[in-house]
Amino acid sequence: MDSNIEITSTKEKTSPLLEAFRVYGEVSTFVRSNLIAIWVLLFLGLWLLSVALRKSMAETMTSTELLDNWLYNLVRPFPSPSEVTTALYNMWAKHQLLSHVWSTLKLNVIGLIYSSIISLVISYLSVIPIFKPFNSFVKLLRYIPFIGFTLIFFSLFTIGWPTKVAMLTTGMTFFLVTSMTDVINSIPRMKYELAKVLGYNDWQVFYNVVVRPTLPQMIDMVAQNAAIGWIMITSIETYSRNEKGIGTQLYAYYSTNNLPEVYALLLIIGFIALLEDSLFSFLKRFLFPYSVIAERG
Amino acid sequence: MTEREKVVTGPLSQVNLLEPLLTVDNVCKDFSLNDGKKFPVLKNLSFSIKNIQNKPQIVSILGPSGIGKTTILRIIAALERPTSGHILITEDEPNKMRDVKLGDVGVVFQKYPLFDDLSVLDNLVQPGIRIAKLDAKVAREQALQYLDKFELFKQSLYWPVQLSGGQRQRVAILQQLMTNKHFIILDEPFSGLDPVSITNVINLIKNIANQHTLNTFIIITHDITSALTVSDTIYLLGREVDEKGEALPGARIMKEYDLISEGLAYLPDIEEKARFAEIRKEIKLDIFPRL
Ligand SMILES: Nc1ncnc2c1ncn2[C@@H]1O[C@H](COP(=O)(O)OP(=O)(O)OP(=O)(O)O)[C@@H](O)[C@H]1O
């Protein structure tokens, strides 16, 4: 044997820090949570920085100078964290924040449930040719400005809770049907053929190939569209301003230029969204464990 | 065997001893090309799978790549319609035949699709209940028995994505077996396998065919040695040539090897027989270079 052979260990030694910058880099849970913390701190730091910048610029420059300064215009709308916290406390203590949040959350959840059920039915039925055109029609409706539907709802229901639910449900349905139908269209033909050669009848194919295997992806679609729901909710709530809801509050504070309150409300929405997202991903893991196991080549 | 009491005989003991037969009758298949022209893939393709009393049958359709093997598989399984011709299958009585319909012939596809949202066990149990109309308990017992026999017992509660390639292939074959269909057709069961695995699959197919005396396996392959080792009849799929030696479009059965009358079928040491080598050479030189 040749004794001059040089052997180097090929075991890769990468630092966790380096891994975080690689394509598909593998990081531990510990590093991952620290990365989140870093981004949160970065965000907070940027926020504080812009607040400090605004203050010092306002003190050193004249108002005409400030008006033309792009940097000042950029940082101008941001209230300081303490202003936001105070606003949050005031809304909670004096302006029934919780009941507003509760009202919006209720609307959000009910709209989500109704539109999910309706959309599932419409999109699953799209595999039956006679229902296909209806499906395409519903998908098309998402291009129609929302004002077109509000007129119908206002004449159908009294202004108030039923109108809000109906508007949200309808609006979300257009988007949900679009995403859900895409999921159904991407079912591999092979799966359908497997069921057919086994001898499954139409109903069995429908359930075993179309409905059951797509449910985890349907959860993803609902999660994605929940975001669109929040955009709709805040504008839907402004149609009936006497009611409760984050949307009405947002509008009220915005039109009176109370920016700390506006940002506080946005933070609340962000927080709820975060919870909703994790709830959906938990639901998917819990109900359909197979769907989170990556397929190997 | 793991601890389990009585071996269930239900569906297998009730097999009706009628003459099974499948006839491919003058099948032509044209594909439309992108320029609108017709391209004949299969032309007047005919053969008939006859019954050998009380023996499992393994029939191979052998041909080079691109000749139309998958096409004939899909037509036999009624996944596609032939341009002309028929696939006939025996109905309840001998000599009474009808056109094949989807679900008559089980197919093990090349990529071994399974129901990914069901456990391995349920992938077998459900077709047993729905198609073979087995009692839920019987289907479960039957499935577990198969899984045990083919070294998949530990994987019973796995999701399909957790299986190895070979395990997945076995589950896919067993799934088709659970429906108690007479005909099961396999697309390229040997492709991409190393020699040891090929031998394993050959043994597996022979073994499975023996589970049920009335099963007929149709194996679609381009692997000459494996086809000779596993089958009792081989149909060679090929194309005619013109005077210049150019292949004419449209494949058909060029030759049939009846390995039973050749005395080669069911032999454990078939590869050592002189006739085996002869036939292999014949197929290699005679049929494959032409295409
Ligand atoms: N939809 C189609 N349109 C046009 N031509 C097709 C179509 N499907 C298959 N073909 C052609 O039919 C021929 C036979 O295809 P087929 O898949 O049956 O071959 P094969 O014998 O299974 O080959 P392999 O061993 O490589 O799998 C090929 O030349 C292919 O290009």
Ligand SMILES: [Mg+2]
């Ligand atoms: Mg093929």
